[in-house]
Every structure is written in structure tokens, then in C-alpha cells.
Amino acid sequence: DIKLKKLTTRHLQKLYKELLESGRIHIGKNQNKGLSTTTVHSVHLMLHCALDRAVKERLIPYNPCENCRIPPKDKKEMTILPPEKIGRYLQEAEKYGVLPMFYLELSSGLRRGELLALQWEDLNVKERILTVNKQVTRMEGELDVTEPKTKNSVRRVALSQQAVDLLVREHEQHPDSPILFPSPRTGGYWSPDAVSRINRKLLKSAGIEEHVRFHDLRHTFATMAISSGVDVKTLSSMLGHFSVGFTLDTYTHITNDMQRGAAEKIGGFMESVTAANTPEPPDPPEQNQCKVIPFEKVG
Numbered sequence: 001d002i003k004l005k006k007l008t009t010r011h012l013q014k015l016y017k018e019l020l021e022s023g024r025i026h027i028g029k030n031q032n033k034g035l036s037t038t039t040v041h042s043v044h045l046m047l048h049c050a051l052d053r054a055v056k057e058r059l060i061p062y063n064p065c066e067n068c069r070i071p072p073k074d075k076k077e078m079t080i081l082p083p084e085k086i087g088r089y090l091q092e093a094e095k096y097g098v099l100p101m102f103y104l105e106l107s108s109g110l111r112r113g114e115l116l117a118l119q120w121e122d123l124n125v126k127e128r129i130l131t132v133n134k135q136v137t138r139m140e141g142e143l144d145v146t147e148p149k150t151k152n153s154v155r156r157v158a159l160s161q162q163a164v165d166l167l168v169r170e171h172e173q174h175p176d177s178p179i180l181f182p183s184p185r186t187g188g189y190w191s192p193d194a195v196s197r198i199n200r201k202l203l204k205s206a207g208i209e210e211h212v213r214f215h216d217l218r219h220t221f222a223t224m225a226i227s228s229g230v231d232v233k234t235l236s237s238m239l240g241h242f243s244v245g246f247t248l249d250t251y252t253h254i255t256n257d258m259q260r261g262a263a264e265k266i267g268g269f270m271e272s273v274t275a276a277n278t279p280e281p282p283d284p285p286e287q288n289q290c291k292v293i294p295f296e297k298v299g
Contacts, residue, residue, distance in 0.1 A: 004054065009064045012047065016040050016070055037071045044070050078251075080220040081106070081212050092205040098198060100170040101181045102217070107163050109221035109239050112214055113137055114153070116190045117145055118180040120171050128164050130157045132240065136189050143189050153240040222251055 002011055023035040048065040055063050081089060086106065093102040105115055113135030122131045133154045134145050148154055159167075167180065174182055183190045199214045212220075218239070225235050236247040 005060055007051075007060070007064050009067045012044075012064055012068050016044065016068065019043065020071065037073050041070060041073055044068065078219050078223075079210060079212055079216045080223050081208070081217060082210065083224065085206065085208050086220075088206040089202055089208060092202045095205075096198065096202065097184070100166040101195075102199075102202070103166055104159075104163055105214075105217045106221055107160060108157050109218045109225075110157070111135065111153075111218065111240070112192050112195060114148065114240075116181060116192060116195065119178050120180050121178065123164070123167055123180065125164055125168060128159045128161065130159055131155075132157060136192060138192060143191060145189070148240070150240070150242055152242045155237060155240050157238055222247075226251055 019040050020034045020037070022033040023040075024031065024033055027033060044065065048063065051060065051063045051065055054060050090099060090103060090106075093099045101115065104110070108130065110132065114132050116136040117134040118130070118132075122133070123129075124131075133148065135148050135153075137144055137146055171180065177187065179189060181190060182188065183194070196214045199212070199217070203210075203212060222235060222239060225238075226232070232247055232251075233244050236244045239247065241247045241250075
């Protein structure tokens with residue numbers, strides 16, 4: 001009901017407050033009425049972008065989003081699949097007949113929709129390169145294949161030889177299907193919800209008590225990559241992030257540990273260099289070695 005030219009920072013501030021307190025339309029079990037700070041941030045970014053365009057087209061003199069105070073994002077503790085339990089988890093995936101899919105997820109960090117949308121033609125077996133250019137989503141109850149949400153999501157991901165061998169073996173099970181991971185029930189694309197349910201079954205069968213969502217397998221890959229020495233710029237490209245800064249911010253807990261480790265290594269190096277270049281103190285003079293000269297001979 002507010003004219004664009006009359007929209008003020010105060011209006012937007014009131015909107016954000018209402019969204020935080022009672023913005024949720026469909027309230028599920030154990031959910032409160034308010035939206036998360038992350039969702040409110042997304043609303044703010046969308047409005048900021050739209051109103052920036054309005055300023056450029058001279059519809060308004062300034063962007064009222066500029067001076068808005070928005071609440072900081074909630075920093076949720078990241079959960080990953082414990083490295084020592086990955087082997088057990090993949091053994092259960094093999095028993096369930098989904099080893100190639102879950103192995104690829106843990107070795108590439110694809111988003112769930114990107115993983116399910118893969119086709120056989122997206123894999124270059126010789127070069128071991130996987131092209132990611134689409135995603136499976138559920139729209140109004142129906143599965144739909146769409147373009148990724150950002151241009152950075154369209155990317156090429158290098159794979160290990162073991163991952164490629166598993167994918168080739170998977171394709172041999174259904175050579176006439178263009179889909180890399182066709183649903184055994186429908187022959188079409190897997191439902192994202194169904195894959196998440198399988199993940200929960202695998203965790204239970206493997207005796208893994210940690211609450212690990214399917215999306216946390218992506219975090220598990222990123223954590224293992226950083227811990228193994230993969231540089232953040234390369235990792236950011238593999239994950240399809242829009243910037244290296246976003247990757248650093250997302251995995252601060254890992255990069256902080258790496259920086260502390262680097263600081264200790266540098267400290268040890270500096271200590272060794274300093275010790276090597278410190279001159280040894282001269283030997284103390286021997287006692288009772290002074291020569292006494294008779295007084296009459298002086299001069």
C-alpha cells in the first residue's frame with residue numbers, strides 16, 4: 001500500500017521486525033511464528049537489489065535499505081560426518097545399493113539437487129571431469145529440472161579415478177537411461193526428500209548417533225578438503241560459491257585451526273633460525289692465571 005517514492009527506512013525496519021516476530025505462514029512442529037535471521041537477510045538483500053535498480057532508473061533519489069539495521073545471522077554449529085565413521089557409512093550405502101551416489105557426494109560436495117540432476121553425458125570419463133549445470137527441485141508437488149540458482153553454480157568438478165570407476169559401474173546397471181542416478185522405483189529422477197530419508201537410514205544402520213543432514217555431507221567434503229591442504233580458492237570453485245570470502249566465512253572454524261597450525265610451524269621455524277644465528281658466549285677466563293709483574297720492573 002506504500003508508494004515507492006514514499007517508502008522509507010522506517011517502513012523497512014518495521015517489516016523486518018514483523019518478519020522476525022510473526023513472519024512464518026506455515027508453522028510446523030517445534031517452529032515459532034518468526035522467520036530466521038537468515039531469511040530476513042535474504043529479504044533485505046532482495047529489496048536492496050530492487051531498490052538499487054529504482055535509484056539507477058531515477059524513480060527514487062536514494063535507497064531506503066542503506067540505513068536499515070538488520071539482526072546478525074545466527075551462527076549455527078556445523079555438523080559433519082565424523083571421518084572415522086565414513087567407511088562404515090559407505091559400507092551401509094553399498095548394502096542399500098546407493099554407494100556411487102553417496103560416494104560422489106562425499107568426494108565432490110555437490111548440492112543435493114545438483115547431484116540428483118546429473119546425466120551420463122555430464123561425465124567426461126577420460127578427463128575425469130563432471131559438468132554441473134542443472135538441479136532437481138520440487139515445485140508444487142512435482143519434480144522439476146531447472147538451471148542452478150546462480151551463475152557460479154554452473155561449473156566443472158574434477159573427480160578421483162575411484163569416483164569415476166563407481167559412476168561407470170553405476171551406468172552399466174541401466175545403460176539406456178540418460179540419468180546418472182535414476183530412481184529404482186520410477187526410473188526418473190530421485191526425489192530430494194527420498195534421498196534425505198535414505199541418508200537417515202544409513203546413519204541409523206551404521207550406528208552413527210550424530211544428527212547429520214544430507215547437506216552436511218557437503219560440509220564434510222569441504223572440511224576434509226581444507227584439512228587435506230586444498231586451497232580455499234580451488235575449494236570455492238568446486239563448491240560453486242559466489243566468492244572465496246563466502247567460503248572462508250562458512251568454514252572459519254577449519255581455517256582458524258589451520259592458521260593456528262601454520263603459526264606454530266612458523267614459530268618453530270623462527271625459533272630454530274634464531275638459535276642457529278645466536279653466537280655462543282665466550283669462554284670464561286681461567287681462574288688464577290693472572291701474571292704478576294714485580295713493581296720494580298714496571299716501566
